[in-house]
Amino acid sequence: MSVFTCMECQASLTAEVSRVALPVHAHQRFGHDLLPPLLPPGTYAIDPEPFGTPWRPWSQIGAAEAESRGVYAPVPVLSDGPPGTIVIAPGEVRGTVLIPERLDGYCLGLDGRDGPNLACERCGVPVATRIDDCSLWQAVRLDPRAVRRVPTAGARELSWDEVLSERPDKPLVEQPGYWSGEWTAAMGAALAHLLVASTGRPVNVPDGLIAETLRTSIDGLLPPAPAPARRLALAGPDLPEGDGDIALVPVHPQTGEAWRPRGDVMTVVPLPSDIWMRLVSDEGRTPVPATRRMPDGVHRDDAPPMHPNGPFQPDRRVFLRTLARLPEVRRPWLMKIYDGMGGFGLTLT
Structure with missing residues (x-):
């Protein structure tokens, strides 16, 4: 278990949370409605890839640099933000305030396009990005350069x-x-x-x-x-x-x-x-x-x-995003599939 604190003033910024794996749908855009939190209460995950502004187009990145970052097929843009953001559910955040000039989004909420939009309430330093726009799983991403993890208790790994x-x-x-x-x-x-x-x-x-x-x-x-x-x-x-x-x-x-x-x-x-x-x-x-199985001959009355x-x-976007990060995509027959499904036209977040 851990609590994340402000690097500048040591104020607590989260409730006590334990680490879990980053969900496979972390970068998914889905539907056109408000989605629930990406992670369950009391948990956090680490995203190893860079996140957030600034964004660089493929013409500036090139194949060699992209490969060094674990991307093996052309993509429109890649983030030059910090790797290792700490992802938590919005309800686990403590001691932060919104930054008024960074509250833009696409439709019904915030999408982080302007950079960190949450500041430490005590010292005012930008510490995180809240995302809650439609089509995006709700999450807060703590900037690893602005926060510190403070262990509070050991977490046991489940068998x-x-x-x-x-x-x-x-x-x-x-x-x-x-x-x-x-x-x-x-x-x-x-x-x-x-x-x-x-x-x-x-x-x-x-x-x-x-x-x-x-x-x-x-x-x-x-x-x-x-x-x-x-x-x-x-x-x-x-x-x-x-x-x-x-x-x-x-x-x-x-x-x-x-x-x-x-x-x-x-x-x-x-x-x-x-x-x-x-x-x-x-x-x-x-x-x-x-355990607690229904006895033989007894039928449930749940709704069908x-x-x-x-x-x-x-999900086509998740498929292409995953395939672009597998070295085998460079094989001609796989690259043909990637290009044929519009891989280069996919904006990766």
């Missing part, structure tokens, strides 16, 4: 059994029939990793929810070829050993580390653990023993699940 026992309900469809933004982002990132893992060969996607969220996209990007198809499967803690070549595996919500199968015989594609668990339960499997208003589509 995989503990992670999977929480069984969070991650709805696939939200009101009024839209596919969940977290799902579209997770599958957009997974699709980029899956393309790399395919090595350009077709991929057999199993039936069920995995097929509903990934099969159409992967089949469209990898047309049938004479080469033998690779097999996609679920793999993870306490699941039986599968016979796939590519494994969808959970990412630990605290560390951000993907689960690895024994012997690394399969190429892994990471997924947020709560979404991975939903895919597992769709197949009728249980990674850890369940919502029906989506169209076919599932992984």
Whole structure:
């Protein structure tokens, strides 16, 4: 657990928070409504990439500098702001005031386009950027140059059994029939990793929810070829050993580390653990023993699940953003896909 304080005057700027992995939808733009906080209460995450102003176009950056920053395909702009911003939910902020001349946004709120818009209430030094405009997940990004982390207590890392026992309900469809933004982002990132893992060969996607969220996209990007198809499967803690070549595996919500199968015989594609668990339960499997299950012969009276208003589509922006940061994108067949989906026309934040 930690509290972040002002570097200048040591005033506390946050509640007590514990570190978690940066969500895969952290840079997503979704819909045209006000979105909830990016992170749950009592947590923070570190974004390793630069964030905020100033922005530099690709013509000034070039391939060599971009590669040194972990970007391997052309992008319109990259941030020259500080790397390592500390991301928290707006409700975890303490002792700050808005900077009146930096409160611009696109539509219904703040988007940080003018730089840090929160100052320390005690000394007036700009310390953070609040983001709450429509289409953006609400967050406050603390400037690592202006704040200091003060440890308050040790945080225990959860075991995989503990992670999977929480069984969070991650709805696939939200009101009024839209596919969940977290799902579209997770599958957009997974699709980029899956393309790399395919090595350009077709991929057999199993039936069920995995097929509903990934099969159409992967089949469209990898047309049938004479080469033998690779097999996609679920793999993870306490699941039986599968016979796939590519494994969808959970990412630990605290560390951000993907689960690895024994012997690394399969190429892994990471997924947020709560979404991975939903895919597992769709197949009728249980990674850890369940408690308080309904007795046999007793039926639940929950409302039926919502029906989506169209076919599932992984988030294109998240897909391209993820693919641009994988070195394999430089392979000609992958660069053709990247360019064909408008990679250079994507504004990355």
